[in-house]
Amino acid sequence: MPEGHTLHRLARDLNGLFGGEIIRATSPQARFAEGAALLDGRVLAKADAYGKHLFVTFDADRHLHVHLGLYGTFVLDAGEPSVPRGQVRLRIEGERGYADLRGATTCEVLTRVERVGVVARLGPDPLRRGADASRAYERISASRTTIAALLMRQDVIAGVGNVYRAELLFRHGVDPFLPGRELPSATWYDLWKDLRALMRHGVRTGRIDTTRTAHTPRAMGRPPRQDRHGGDVYVYRRAGDPCYVCGTAVATAVLEARNLFWCPTCQRSRATAAE
DNA sequence: GGCTTATGCGCAG
């Protein structure tokens, strides 16, 4: 379930399970045999996430770069390693447990310089300390592209995926088709602040819950628990179902090859009401 | 058992 929170949680867990240890690295699937050999027997110094990218630093300037893509998983387990089940791209084994990587779209070993190059292409990540929201707003406020599309661009803002995109815009009553240049500055900083809270909650719980966190706008009330897709949401994948706030059928459309969900009533261009 | 879908993204054209 890889949006940014998943990768940050993963980094945290990898540090907890392997941090500072010499690890064994193998590629049971054999698709990553050369890469695994580069990491085998090395010290796993630190895991870190930038947006949806995970980096695991080993000694000797070796940096594992993982991107889970749409259906990759990296599952950690304490205790004795089991016989690898399914297609395991990379297995890491330590003193206290092991981890299996499957289905990742990217799994490669980089140098520090190469890693810096990957990070340099990303926009600010709300989950990283010191992330600069204004850097994203510079791009957004200069663009004719819709805010819904801009939120998904990792070079504008790193870590947002289809669920957070839909939920964030709903929570703030922002029309997803509003051009970035028409999004008021104040609205953007509200979105950023809320997004950071939502994603931090996601890191803590491992789920995307957008209906019951502390920052839920009061007027929206508390919809029933659904837990349909690993979290409780207002509009994501609820096409045709009644909006929890106003009862209007949740709308859906394909935008830049991704499914977009929104409430046509709650998300009129309220953001431009200031004009 | 098969088919569809997916919280992503790079690439060809």
Add this chain to the structure above:
DNA sequence: TGCGCCTAAGCCA
């Protein structure tokens, strides 16, 4: 804009 990657889960039969 559409395809392919490559995996698992959900749905149907």
